[in-house]
Amino acid sequence: MGNTTQRKRKDQSQPDAKVVLQDKKDILISSLKSRYKLQYDAIQPIPYIKDRLYCVDKVFVEGGTEIHIVKGATKEKEGQWVRVDSYKDIFTDPRMKAKRRIIEAEAGYGKSTVALQLAFDWCNGVKDSPFKDVEILILLRLRQLNSKISIYQAIKLFLAPNDPRIKSSDIKNIIESCSSVKVLLDGYDEFPDRDGATGSDVERIITRNLFRNIDVTLTTRYLPKDYDKANTKYIRLVGFDEKARDHYIRKAVTGNDEKSVAKIKRALKENPILDDLCQVPLLFVMFSHMTHEKTHFQKFKSATGFFRYMIKCFHSHMRNKSLDKHAKEHMIEHESEHDELSKVAFEGLCGENKQLSWRKDGLCTRLGQGFCQHYIAVGILVEEEVSAVTNEQTSATDIQTRTDVRFYHQLFCEWFASFRLVEIVVATRNASELKNVLDKVDPFNLQYLYRFTCGISPAVGKRIIEYLKSREDGDKFAILCILEQTGEVDGIKDTVRDLCSKKVVIRDDNSKLLQRSTIQLLEIASRFDIPISCVYLELCSPRVDESGLNLILESGLSLSILSSLQELVIRDDNRRLTNEELAAILSYSSQCTSLKELRFSVPRLNVSGAVGYILPETIPVTSIPSSLKSRNVKVWNREYRKYWRLNLQTGRWQVCDYRGNLPGEEGFDEETYQFSLANLNRERRK
16 A cells, blocks of 8 residues: 555656657757757858848748659659749659758859758748648758767757757657658768768768658758669759849849849849859859949959959958058958968868868968958858767767868859969979879869969969860860950950851760850850851750740750850750740740751651650641741751751641751752651651
């Protein structure tokens, strides 16, 4: 009897385990929301103006978002990139149903901003958000972690550090008890132990050996070497188009002040080099805010000029805030004498042990305490807490952090590294020594390092340009470097004219830099009315965007209307064009006012509907632009043993010769016409 009473009293004194777990869950959720609010309320469009912070929801604008769709294909290349309307579609589109997603994009394209917008949605219960009803959201910046720290320790350390009631073991229990958890791992490319066989929790998560049934999304500049390919969906961010730029200017910069909107757009359109640079959302955001306050940007004609002025603004803003004359003298000295920082930047990008962040104590020792603190205060360098765990056996109570320092953006790192590259090139005695140096500095990954170097020192630039011309496909990139030297298109018109007099090929397997360089070359030619003989798009799967003013390539890059283009060729073996898609390509082509010929190099859908044929058999006459008819633009298809020409009056295809000519037209070849006709009849009989 006495024992029974004692047990009852003991049971009554012990809180229910479920209640305790729920209480701890509530504490964790509160901590998470407080931490995320600090992050999404601290968006800083101009990094040197630190007292001007925005909530992410006030500045977030939908950029280009594409999802990778695989319809019964066995190889990744057989899939297709499809544009979606919103970042929300990453989670709500039925084709994206999966437990693993990877959002891929270049630096500055808004991966972290999307993650913060999702955190805002979750914290504020945004009605149409895919995160509205999620119990717990875990958002971790992977650059703060390392392989020695468990995922639960990381959550405790960076997301719930101030509440002693929550331990890392509690976090594990809470997550396992939840019916709905989403995890966002931001910046895999900045994870210190990426792509190594370290057995880290991050590695186990992306291979689905941990959090197997939890929805995890990874953001990164490149795909990990090892991940669960069979169960992973792919998304990519492709930057700001004109519509997104306009939206951002009105939402976050000018409101509906049309004069200010026009001013920023005019500054951007002054030069195609600047226009390309500002496809990067992060740089466009800085550009638009700074241009709104100043007028100097309208005069810039190179990426070097743009960046030189932007760095100057960082320093001058800091000087203007200071009332101490002696301090101002030191600031001026720090601005001009940055040799050691340039060495650090170059080593980080091109050294044997590449890195984009450094321990603050070590960096301050190398650069000098005053110099380092100045660049942090200016905003060019950024401090961040990272895990200091070096031992896998470290207990949860002993977890510590340290402060690392990184450049605000990789482009800033490339800017300072370019000064060091100038010194290195000057020290080389001949072309052979120069080649040995530059072969280790990949222009296809560090294009702005090359461009800035050429813009800073014309003498060094001349040697680099000769080196680039000796590389396969380096001539197009060399043109951009020439433009950095002169800042004037007049200095490169003859080179542009020479390259555009031949067939200009853009291939799907070209690097993004090569594609982007080629596109800029074409846009410079078009802007200055230099004839473009032929553009050949090989396996690029081009489609026209909503505005009808751009061809979007498979890589996500866009080709605007080229008024001086004479021939456009599209070769595509893997995609079935609908009537609407073909009509859009015809509409785009009609706006290229010098175009004489549009040629497809693909099989055509014949009367039997044979598998593998991808052009529509007919197209409605109403979908054919009148300007194509009035200019009698030749629209035809060259396939194996058959040649077809689109009759612009009827919308039907008819047999032609191997040059796309019909009977009675100049240059008509009767032999290939009859050959094509015979092959068609033979196929029909089958």
